[in-house]
Amino acid sequence: MEDRKIEVWRPMAILLQVFISAGVAILIFVLGEVFIRQRARQAKKESIEATYQKYAEPLMLSASQLFWRLDEVFNPGGAGYYLQGHEHHVRYERYKTLSTLYRMASLLGWIRALRRELVFIRGSNPAVVKDLDGALESYASALADGRRVETRMVESLIHLWLIRANHLSPEVIAQAGIQTARQVAYALHEKQVSSVKYLSEADQLALSREIADSLTGALSCAPVADDLLKETIKRAVVYLSVREAWFYRDWQSGIGDLMIKQVKGSQRDFEIIGYKDFEEMCDGQEEVQLIWLRRLYAVIDDLDVDGDRFSDSRIDQLHETYLATAKMIEALHQSDSVQSQIPESTRNAVNRVLQAA
Numbered sequence: 001m002e003d004r005k006i007e008v009w010r011p012m013a014i015l016l017q018v019f020i021s022a023g024v025a026i027l028i029f030v031l032g033e034v035f036i037r038q039r040a041r042q043a044k045k046e047s048i049e050a051t052y053q054k055y056a057e058p059l060m061l062s063a064s065q066l067f068w069r070l071d072e073v074f075n076p077g078g079a080g081y082y083l084q085g086h087e088h089h090v091r092y093e094r095y096k097t098l099s100t101l102y103r104m105a106s107l108l109g110w111i112r113a114l115r116r117e118l119v120f121i122r123g124s125n126p127a128v129v130k131d132l133d134g135a136l137e138s139y140a141s142a143l144a145d146g147r148r149v150e151t152r153m154v155e156s157l158i159h160l161w162l163i164r165a166n167h168l169s170p171e172v173i174a175q176a177g178i179q180t181a182r183q184v185a186y187a188l189h190e191k192q193v194s195s196v197k198y199l200s201e202a203d204q205l206a207l208s209r210e211i212a213d214s215l216t217g218a219l220s221c222a223p224v225a226d227d228l229l230k231e232t233i234k235r236a237v238v239y240l241s242v243r244e245a246w247f248y249r250d251w252q253s254g255i256g257d258l259m260i261k262q263v264k265g266s267q268r269d270f271e272i273i274g275y276k277d278f279e280e281m282c283d284g285q286e287e288v289q290l291i292w293l294r295r296l297y298a299v300i301d302d303l304d305v306d307g308d309r310f311s312d313s314r315i316d317q318l319h320e321t322y323l324a325t326a327k328m329i330e331a332l333h334q335s336d337s338v339q340s341q342i343p344e345s346t347r348n349a350v351n352r353v354l355q356a357a
Helices: 002-074 091-118 127-144 147-160 170-191 201-219 226-231 233-240 249-259 275-283 287-297 314-335 344-356
Strands: 260-262 270-272
Touching (some): 002 091, 091 270, 091 275, 091 287, 127 249, 226 233, 249 260
């Protein structure tokens, strides 16, 4: 009888051992996978942090150099006058203008170099560097984003033409701004002129009518009277003739690629070309390179920072770039304030600018 019981329980014991062994194996496998993934996440985080750290110093130096130059430009009584004029015959003015262009391009180059290294790290957006990453995005946005100018243009036209609407949501205004900018661009392209102010009076009136009808249609309002359009045409032309030179994000990547060179045997994969090479590039005959330089130069070409900000959106564009550069320096300092090498004079100036903004 005992032998029969043993015979019955023996398979069950073996089966139990199999289940236990399988369970232990599964548990070990799961824990191993969790450990491996945790190590991988930690390694990725450390790799991202290390990459940002590698570029922190050159970013800080480049941002500081541009910040002080723009502080000089926008500081009352400063030397921003050297940006005025298309040609700079005085050697000092030419140097300052070209140097400003170099500092803007260099910072774009360092940002591009950082992004190119990060592209090989999947999920490169850890919380530890989110403030710095946000500051870099602010810099890109300051150069590229023209939505606020389009919004201001539409709001001015609505007020000028006495358009009455029950509800003007930001979304509706933004969409109207995009449409208005498109209509202006098409009109300029068709007539082969660079600004609405260079259109004939008849074409200016026709464009105003087209835009007014588009606005009232989008806002479900009564059409603007012909007499009112004629009475306000000069002011409308001013609103529609805003000078702009938005430097789009893909263009920023392009100028960044132009400014960096790959290096070996260094802690960083990329470095920025020196001022000597940059000046030779500007004076050279390589049209492929000059196209990119002209696009960036358009931001500061013949720029009067004390001029009418409504008629020249580049003033606000450069000022936003100035603020974004200050935010970048602050983020770099906060990322490692203990070992921060940013001079106290720079930090004080940055705080002054950000507090006044």
